Amino acid sequence: xxxxxxLEPDLEPNLEEFLLARxxxxxxxxxxxxxxxDDGSSRYAKRFDPxxxxxxxxxxxxxxxxxxxxxxxxxxxxxRTGGAADFPLSPRDPHQLAALALALLALPYADHHDYRPxxxx
Numbered sequence: 185x186x187x188x189x190x191l192e193p194d195l196e197p198n199l200e201e202f203l204l205a206r207x208x209x210x211x212x213x214x215x216x217x218x219x220x221x222d223d224g225s226s227r228y229a230k231r232f233d234p235x236x237x238x239x240x241x242x243x244x245x246x247x248x249x250x251x252x253x254x255x256x257x258x259x260x261x262x263x264r265t266g267g268a269a270d271f272p273l274s275p276r277d278p279h280q281l282a283a284l285a286l287a288l289l290a291l292p293y294a295d296h297h298d299y300r301p302x303x304x305x
Contacts, residue, residue: 197298199258199286203248206293211241244289254282261287262302273305 197205218234257279275281287305294304 196300199256199290199300199303200248200252202293202296202298202300202303203286203290204245205298206290206296207241207244207248211238214238214241247285248289251282251285254278256280256282256286258283258286258303260284261305 214234214237217232218238257277260273260275260280260283273280273284275284284305287303290299290303291305293299
């Protein structure tokens, strides 16, 4: 298993696998942080409280699983014409909406080496 991506080597992740790996990574970091001593004095520490991050990871995972049930149309994400990148995608059915939700969940991880440009909403 590739430690950096959380996936098997030589496999290109799909969007769901990518998100599950990033959520698991965030959960691990928050769990480690929860075990570390905290004086609680900084606003940053309160904003990124490990308990809140763990709750966020759980919510993201539940949303991902709900989107999976809707059978997301990931081809919808790559349908932008040239010059339309600044306009929001308008999903026309639940499959496209699920794909858009997954793409938006992945967007904060766009700087990760496994992120693929065709996932950008």
